[in-house]
Amino acid sequence: MNINVINFRIYSFPELPMNDQLLFYVRDLFIAGTETTSTTLRWALLCLLHYPQTQQKIREEINEVIGSSGIVHMSHKPDMHYTSAFIHELMRFRTFVPLGLFHKTNEEADLNGYTIPKDVMVVTNLWALHNDPNVWEEPDQFRPERFLDTDEKFVLSNQVIPFSLGSRRCMGEQLAKMEVFIFLVSMVQKFEILPDPEAEKLPEINEGINGTAFAPYPYRIVAKEL
Numbered sequence: 001m002n003i004n005v006i007n008f009r010i011y012s013f014p015e016l017p018m019n020d021q022l023l024f025y026v027r028d029l030f031i032a033g034t035e036t037t038s039t040t041l042r043w044a045l046l047c048l049l050h051y052p053q054t055q056q057k058i059r060e061e062i063n064e065v066i067g068s069s070g071i072v073h074m075s076h077k078p079d080m081h082y083t084s085a086f087i088h089e090l091m092r093f094r095t096f097v098p099l100g101l102f103h104k105t106n107e108e109a110d111l112n113g114y115t116i117p118k119d120v121m122v123v124t125n126l127w128a129l130h131n132d133p134n135v136w137e138e139p140d141q142f143r144p145e146r147f148l149d150t151d152e153k154f155v156l157s158n159q160v161i162p163f164s165l166g167s168r169r170c171m172g173e174q175l176a177k178m179e180v181f182i183f184l185v186s187m188v189q190k191f192e193i194l195p196d197p198e199a200e201k202l203p204e205i206n207e208g209i210n211g212t213a214f215a216p217y218p219y220r221i222v223a224k225e226l
């Protein structure tokens with residue numbers, strides 16, 4: 001069977017036999033669970049290259065909390081305020097799924113005084129939320145410090161919703177958060193991330209490839225072992 005010809009969302013095809021449905025569930029998880037975190041990490045590395053001081057600050061925090069040879073664990077995260085702020089800002093600044101996944105209303109709904117009719121497509125513009133100048137000061141600037149209080153402690157914002165909200169929010173949110181934290185910290189702990197001097201100029205931070213997902217243009221790095 002050629003699985004590529006069928007729509008990504010298996011639940012639109014309840015008439016399919018159970019085994020096919022299972023196959024598609026596995027495929028959904030595979031697709032949604034790989035490109036997402038790897039692309040987020042590609043944005044993270046590009047931010048580290050464009051803002052080298054952030055790399056330095058993350059490394060200092062790693063050395064303080066974990067040490068240069070310790071093994072990173074999720075239990076370290078609450079003590080890693082700058083790194084948490086960096087990841088939070090990364091997910092705001094480079095909203096990976098800018099328009100969420102499209103949904104359809106099952107019934108007429110009322111939202112803040114607006115009537116949304118039954119059977120219409122609803123698109124959540126996560127990008128607009130993350131770049132709203134009424135909420136964010138200079139939203140087009142990458143600034144992890146916006147999520148640090150005066151004591152340099154991380155303050156989570158409920159206005160950052162890269163995984164969307166509600167009962168159909170991202171199923172892999174917790175896994176994705178763990179993967180991004182563990183991989184980012186492990187890389188910065190062991191390597192200095194530098195632009196490849198032999199490669200063409202780095203892509204600009206505010207440009208990317210737009211589709212369902214927002215990805216950076218390809219670039220090359222040198223990972224110098226520390």
Ligand code: HEM
Binds near residue numbers: 032034037096176
């Ligand atoms: C940084 C990484 C990720 C981001 C930013 C992200 C973001 C999103 C967003 C915005 C949605 C749409 C929610 C909605 O329909 O309102 C979604 C759906 C989904 N994500 Fe993720 N995701 C990430 C990683 C993952 C991972 C690692 C997995 C699985 C292992 C995963 C599995 C899914 C699934 C199955 C859905 C569909 C949920 C449903 O329709 O009920 N995602 N994701």
